[in-house]
Amino acid sequence: MAVFRLHGSRVLAVDLAGDAVKAKNGAMVAYDGEMTFKKMTGGGEGLRGMMTRRITGEAMAVMEVKGHGTCYFADRATEINLVRLTGEKLYVEASNLLATEPSLRTGTTFTGLRGASQGNGLFTTTVEGTGQAAIMSDGPAIVLRVSGAYPLVVDPGAYVAHTGQLRQQLQSSVGWRTLMGEGSGESFQIRFEGEGLVYVQPSERNTIGGQL
Amino acid sequence: MPFTRINSKMVEAPIGPGQRMFSQRGAMLAYRGQVSFTPNITGGQGGAMAMIGRRLANEATPLMTVEGHGSVMFGHGGHHIHTVDLTGETLYVEADRLLAFDGSLQQGTMFMGSQGGVMGVIRGQVTGQGLFTTTLRGKGSVAVMAHGGVIELPITPQHPVHVDPQAYVAHRGDVRNKLTAALGWREMVGRGSGEAFQLELSGQGMVYVQASEEKL
Numbered sequence: 001m002a003v004f005r006l007h008g009s010r011v012l013a014v015d016l017a018g019d020a021v022k023a024k025n026g027a028m029v030a031y032d033g034e035m036t037f038k039k040m041t042g043g044g045e046g047l048r049g050m051m052t053r054r055i056t057g058e059a060m061a062v063m064e065v066k067g068h069g070t071c072y073f074a075d076r077a078t079e080i081n082l083v084r085l086t087g088e089k090l091y092v093e094a095s096n097l098l099a100t101e102p103s104l105r106t107g108t109t110f111t112g113l114r115g116a117s118q119g120n121g122l123f124t125t126t127v128e129g130t131g132q133a134a135i136m137s138d139g140p141a142i143v144l145r146v147s148g149a150y151p152l153v154v155d156p157g158a159y160v161a162h163t164g165q166l167r168q169q170l171q172s173s174v175g176w177r178t179l180m181g182e183g184s185g186e187s188f189q190i191r192f193e194g195e196g197l198v199y200v201q202p203s204e205r206n207t208i209g210g211q212l
Numbered sequence: 213m214p215f216t217r218i219n220s221k222m223v224e225a226p227i228g229p230g231q232r233m234f235s236q237r238g239a240m241l242a243y244r245g246q247v248s249f250t251p252n253i254t255g256g257q258g259g260a261m262a263m264i265g266r267r268l269a270n271e272a273t274p275l276m277t278v279e280g281h282g283s284v285m286f287g288h289g290g291h292h293i294h295t296v297d298l299t300g301e302t303l304y305v306e307a308d309r310l311l312a313f314d315g316s317l318q319q320g321t322m323f324m325g326s327q328g329g330v331m332g333v334i335r336g337q338v339t340g341q342g343l344f345t346t347t348l349r350g351k352g353s354v355a356v357m358a359h360g361g362v363i364e365l366p367i368t369p370q371h372p373v374h375v376d377p378q379a380y381v382a383h384r385g386d387v388r389n390k391l392t393a394a395l396g397w398r399e400m401v402g403r404g405s406g407e408a409f410q411l412e413l414s415g416q417g418m419v420y421v422q423a424s425e426e427k428l
Contacts, residue, residue, distance in 0.1 A: 032371050077359050
């Protein structure tokens with residue numbers, strides 16, 4: 001059974017005893033013991049998954065790491081968050097996914113206009129099953145709870161991932177000020193309603209509506 | 213003079229009369245007391261021959277000598293700083309990763325080929341270290357810069373450690389390193405896992421690895 005633990009906040013250590021984990025291509029920084037690295041074409045989702053990823057542009061370069069010992073992963077000094085899934089679905093951008101346990105399945109879903117506003121395309125990656133996943137954020141991420149009575153509004157550029165039963169919609173407040181070039185920089189927001197958790201990073205990606 | 217951490221990106225070091233420190237030029241952030249900073253054209257210790265050696269080896273990072281009475285704060289480029297206390301062993305580090313070090317340490321330049329011959333030279337090219345690397349030996353403290361945080365991994369004869377060459381920062385102790393290549397048909401057709409080259413470190417010591425695969 002693969003054990004995920006954080007070594008500081010930017011390095012993920014995974015103890016392996018003959019089993020395998022999926023990790024972002026090239027994210028290994030060190031290991032002890034015996035490890036083999038194999039690229040999984042199309043995110044290890046088979047031929048259909050590969051075709052879907054090609055078409056949707058949600059390309060995910062994943063490798064399979066197998067062996068005995070401890071493997072350390074890190075990527076561009078980004079902060080790492082561990083997410084434990086017990087049957088629910090995690091929605092995360094492929095570029096923010098660092099590693100997943102073999103018991104988790106990954107796939108792609110359509111996000112619509114919201115995805116485009118986040119600056120990461122119309123599709124997103126889903127992780128499903130029981131086990132742990134490591135997601136990356138630019139700066140330490142905060143986890144915000146959304147419940148029926150408390151909807152949450154997030155800047156599209158700062159959104160990282162979410163879990164649970166959430167409905168989301170893009171809202172905009174483009175007014176005459178925005179058109180004059182005097183916008184507040186917060187013209188587009190994503191509104192989450194329902195029950196679940198949203199991961200937000202203290203940094204904003206470049207998004208299409210980000211400057212408005 | 214041990215370095216004290218102010219935060220992850222700044223260190224402070226006390227300095228007294230008769231003591232000397234070397235730091236990367238321009239890395240001083242603030243100081244207290246009477247401290248003078250002298251640019252050091254020879255790029256460290258030793259005389260003109262040592263300077264020529266470093267110039268030829270391309271390990272000549274502009275250094276300055278810090279002398280006086282007080283305390284000095286160092287930091288550079290927002291990089292994370294890791295302090296290493298040496299007690300007689302040798303630290304192998306790239307010159308451009310050195311932020312500051314005690315004047316009591318002996319600085320030298322090592323030819324990569326002297327550890328492992330031709331493979332050593334190739335290793336230097338792959339890790340971006342070049343043909344030469346800097347060594348620091350003796351008793352004292354060193355402040356090393358890295359992109360992202362640094363983790364220390366102990367190396368014991370039973371437990372060799374493999375490191376991604378791009379994430380390697382420095383190592384100390386009696387360590388042999390060897391470049392291992394896991395090149396297969398997948399790499400040849402452009403379907404590699406991105407982990408084709410690894411640095412295998414074995415022996416007795418410690419390796420410092422950064423949480424990033426970016427150079428400084």
